[in-house]
Amino acid sequence: MSERERKDSPEQAEFRAHCRQWIADNHPGEPEVRLPISALEIMTPQQMQYLQAWQKAAYEAGLVGCDYPEAVGGGGRQDCQRIANEELVAAKTPYFPNIIGLGMAAPTVFHHGSDELKARLLPRLFSGEDIWCQGFSEPGAGSDLASVQTFAAKRGDKWVINGHKVWTSLAHFAEWMILLLRTDKSHKYDGLSYFVVPIASALGKGVTVRPLIKMTGETGFNEVLFEDLEVDDGYRLDELGKGWQVAMTTLLHERGAGELVTPRAGGLKSKSAHNTTARAVMELARNTPRDGGTAADDPLLRDRMVRQAIREEALREHQRRARVPALTDHPMRLPLQNKLLNSELSQDTASLALDVMGPSASLYLADDNAPGGGQWPMAYMNSYGFTIAAGTSEIQRNILGERVLGLAKSK
Amino acid sequence: MSQPNNYGFEEEAAMLKDSARRFFAEKLPVDQLHALIAADPDPERSPEVIWPEALWAEMVELGWTALAVPESAGGIAMPWVAVAGLLEEAGRAALPSPLLSTLQVTAVLAQAGAAAAPALGEIAEGTAATLAFMDVSGGQQVGAVVVEDGRLRGQANFVQDVGKCDRLLVLAREGDGTALFWVPCDANGITVHRDAIVDLTRDQAHVSFDAVVGERIDCDAAQAWAAAQPVIWTLISADMVGAAEWQLQTTTEYAQQRKQFDRPLGFFQALKHQLVDTMIAIDESKSLVYSAACALNHEPQRARELAHMAKASASDTAGFASGRSVQCHGGIGFTWECFVHLYFKRQKHSQLLWGDAAWHRARLAEMLIDRGARAA
Ligand SMILES: Cc1cc2nc3c(=O)[nH]c(=O)nc-3n(C[C@H](O)[C@H](O)[C@H](O)COP(=O)(O)OP(=O)(O)OC[C@H]3O[C@@H](n4cnc5c(N)ncnc54)[C@H](O)[C@@H]3O)c2cc1C
Numbered sequence: 001m002s003e004r005e006r007k008d009s010p011e012q013a014e015f016r017a018h019c020r021q022w023i024a025d026n027h028p029g030e031p032e033v034r035l036p037i038s039a040l041e042i043m044t045p046q047q048m049q050y051l052q053a054w055q056k057a058a059y060e061a062g063l064v065g066c067d068y069p070e071a072v073g074g075g076g077r078q079d080c081q082r083i084a085n086e087e088l089v090a091a092k093t094p095y096f097p098n099i100i101g102l103g104m105a106a107p108t109v110f111h112h113g114s115d116e117l118k119a120r121l122l123p124r125l126f127s128g129e130d131i132w133c134q135g136f137s138e139p140g141a142g143s144d145l146a147s148v149q150t151f152a153a154k155r156g157d158k159w160v161i162n163g164h165k166v167w168t169s170l171a172h173f174a175e176w177m178i179l180l181l182r183t184d185k186s187h188k189y190d191g192l193s194y195f196v197v198p199i200a201s202a203l204g205k206g207v208t209v210r211p212l213i214k215m216t217g218e219t220g221f222n223e224v225l226f227e228d229l230e231v232d233d234g235y236r237l238d239e240l241g242k243g244w245q246v247a248m249t250t251l252l253h254e255r256g257a258g259e260l261v262t263p264r265a266g267g268l269k270s271k272s273a274h275n276t277t278a279r280a281v282m283e284l285a286r287n288t289p290r291d292g293g294t295a296a297d298d299p300l301l302r303d304r305m306v307r308q309a310i311r312e313e314a315l316r317e318h319q320r321r322a323r324v325p326a327l328t329d330h331p332m333r334l335p336l337q338n339k340l341l342n343s344e345l346s347q348d349t350a351s352l353a354l355d356v357m358g359p360s361a362s363l364y365l366a367d368d369n370a371p372g373g374g375q376w377p378m379a380y381m382n383s384y385g386f387t388i389a390a391g392t393s394e395i396q397r398n399i400l401g402e403r404v405l406g407l408a409k410s411k
Numbered sequence: 412m413s414q415p416n417n418y419g420f421e422e423e424a425a426m427l428k429d430s431a432r433r434f435f436a437e438k439l440p441v442d443q444l445h446a447l448i449a450a451d452p453d454p455e456r457s458p459e460v461i462w463p464e465a466l467w468a469e470m471v472e473l474g475w476t477a478l479a480v481p482e483s484a485g486g487i488a489m490p491w492v493a494v495a496g497l498l499e500e501a502g503r504a505a506l507p508s509p510l511l512s513t514l515q516v517t518a519v520l521a522q523a524g525a526a527a528a529p530a531l532g533e534i535a536e537g538t539a540a541t542l543a544f545m546d547v548s549g550g551q552q553v554g555a556v557v558v559e560d561g562r563l564r565g566q567a568n569f570v571q572d573v574g575k576c577d578r579l580l581v582l583a584r585e586g587d588g589t590a591l592f593w594v595p596c597d598a599n600g601i602t603v604h605r606d607a608i609v610d611l612t613r614d615q616a617h618v619s620f621d622a623v624v625g626e627r628i629d630c631d632a633a634q635a636w637a638a639a640q641p642v643i644w645t646l647i648s649a650d651m652v653g654a655a656e657w658q659l660q661t662t663t664e665y666a667q668q669r670k671q672f673d674r675p676l677g678f679f680q681a682l683k684h685q686l687v688d689t690m691i692a693i694d695e696s697k698s699l700v701y702s703a704a705c706a707l708n709h710e711p712q713r714a715r716e717l718a719h720m721a722k723a724s725a726s727d728t729a730g731f732a733s734g735r736s737v738q739c740h741g742g743i744g745f746t747w748e749c750f751v752h753l754y755f756k757r758q759k760h761s762q763l764l765w766g767d768a769a770w771h772r773a774r775l776a777e778m779l780i781d782r783g784a785r786a787a
Pocket of ligand 1: 040133134135136137141142143144166167168169170221384385386388389390391392393394395398410680
């Protein structure tokens with residue numbers, strides 16, 4: 001029994017045993033389709049269906065949405081999602097496809113939606129039957145998110161939406177979107193409101209989804225056009241003009257600093273996903289011939305590989321230290337670093353892997369001689385998605401400087 | 412064995428850390444510290460041992476020297492995380508004292524079995540001690556002092572805070588092996604040559620041994636030394652993390668108050684982002700320090716690896732935080748009157764002592780890359 005288990009409450013211990021048993025009996029095994037690094041790069045219906053079936057099975061077994069009340073389709077448990085995540089990650093299962101739904105839409109709808117909306121939307125969100133997407137960014141509103149121009153005009157008791165969203169991950173599979181828009185043009189922040197809107201069922205009826213191609217050649221994000229899409233007032237979250245506050249709930253959870261733990265499986269450690277850890281780079285170096293020896297003999301590469309291993313270890317430790325108040329000076333200090341550190345770490349590790357590979361790093365997916373199947377150049381390019389999405393690294397540093405250190409705001 | 416979720420940092424450890432912070436804030440505010448140790452700016456001043464000596468008696472009274480001493484030898488036997496917490500606060504205060512060296516000596520003695528009990532008992536009662544063994548390169552192999560005919564000969568370098576200590580714990584080469592001696596600083600045949608050092612918060616010396624008779628501590632000294640090294644690296648890293656936190660807080664306050672171009676300095680991202688990066692570096696080191704300290708009690712099989720990580724990280728953090736603290740203060744930060752130079756100097760001293768970052772990473776490369784290959 002690990003120390004971690006020893007700290008489990010009786011409820012958690014029983015639940016952990018259940019998770020472990022269920023995963024042992026129901027691990028879906030290796031998929032027939034190649035899976036991308038994360039759910040954000042899912043391209044084909046086959047990939048999506050395989051992952052949706054897996055999420056649904058895990059939900060029905062009680063491993064998804066554990067800490068939400070039963071009335072909204074949750075498990076009604078206390079601090080148990082963490083336990084399920086630990087077991088899912090340890091068992092190297094595939095990841096869940098409804099990443100935006102689970103990580104962002106669910107906590108936002110839960111904190112700001114009507115009871116009716118919660119009961120209707122959340123069960124199918126947890127099960128993965130309804131995929132969700134996030135309509136925040138626009139061509140003219142990226143880092144300066146509050147300048148969004150998509151507009152909802154009141155017509156009778158309905159709202160009519162017009163506008164243009166970009167970089168909308170998973171919109172091509174999405175049933176629903178969380179949508180930040182403007183209901184008043186005269187106030188930048190207080191003119192914003194927040195809706196949930198149907199996407200798939202409104203295609204061709206006010207909604208157009210067009211795929212955008214990433215630098216890797218993958219798709220995964222889209223632009224979404226709204227032309228006179230009519231929605232009920234019941235799809236609004238919280239009060240009119242409170243959209244910015246609602247968006248803060250979404251962003252906090254998106255950056256891993258929210259209070260509700262996001263259901264998480266597989267990921268980095270999944271067998272089917274590419275392993276991008278420092279240990280994997282060390283292994284790569286030992287297998288890469290160089291100057292009569294291997295790349296693992298090069299003193300500068302050795303130093304860089306160890307630096308990455310140190311950063312990785314520290315990041316793992318942050319999760320633990322963040323829960324020990326006596327060893328943290330400010331409650332948000334570690335949680336708000338989470339997204340920044342993770343994304344920059346994986347970028348630097350992938351970059352190092354390419355240096356270790358040398359000219360072989362030029363070989364891509366379709367080349368039989370590509371070390372690691374050409375996944376490293378793919379991972380390196382994709383890493384820029386992570387340092388840009390969900391608030392760029394520069395914006396994360398602004399937030400840390402202002403919210404944690406209390407430095408003067410730059411907006 | 413694996414580590415507990417809270418690092419084993421229990422109520423008593425939190426109380427110790429908190430009371431230490433209040434103790435230093437009250438008894439050793441930085442302006443008083445500066446007035447005491449930085450009275451003479453002459454770069455060619457000759458070395459002197461200046462420190463708040465009266466505070467040491469109070470720290471002994473509080474039981475701080477007994478913290479890591481086993482109960483069987485009259486100590487309190489707190490876990491190493493608690494000691495790390497105390498040293499983080501000592502670093503934050505830039506405390507000149509033999510506390511760090513004495514706790515490091517305790518780490519070696521605690522590994523040395525029953526024969527070390529009397530020495531540990533002395534420490535529990537307030538005897539201050541320091542390690543003596545380094546060669547002129549400051550490396551960590553034993554051999555600069557040797558045992559010949561039962562007497563100590565040679566020269567130990569970079570002996571820390573010896574001017575504040577009563578005893579030396581000498582690691583000496585004896586034939587092919589290592590021996591441990593407990594020696595009064597003023598024993599016959601010992602000459603302490605004070606080094607003129609940059610750091611104002613410490614004293615340092617090279618110590619020559621001319622046929623010195625010491626008290627031998629009968630034990631497997633090589634094993635005790637190897638087991639104590641991770642403690643030694645972790646404790647000095649805790650000091651650096653605390654000092655870096657002071658550098659961050661002080662520089663942040665300055666960036667909030669001082670205005671240029673009609674704005675507080677911290678408005679400008681060129682500064683804001685440097686301060687954030689300092690915070691990120693500190694947090695990396697801090698997580699590693701507490702993990703390493705916890706491993707000393709709970710996960711001994713990983714203690715060495717984690718301590719190498721902690722010292723590598725904390726050394727880099729110390730250098731980075733120091734540079735930023737001077738740069739972000741501008742001209743005033745470059746003066747003797749601004750307190751940041753005290754920490755700048757202390758950090759550089761700690762950074763290079765007990766193996767710099769590159770040395771620790773080179774050891775880690777051997778553990779993770781070369782030995783990892785054999786494991787794979
Ligand atoms: C892979 C991927 C998936 C995404 N998925 C979604 C999604 O599902 N839904 C969604 O709504 N959006 C999504 N986004 C969009 C993402 O949130 C934006 O790209 C991001 O917020 C940056 O906005 P921008 O692209 O307009 O860049 P800009 O804001 O124009 O920034 C350009 C550069 O200027 C810097 N910069 C801007 N302002 C400042 C400032 N104040 N201080 C310092 N530097 C500054 C930025 O850091 C950046 O380096 C995704 C993006 C990517 C890459």
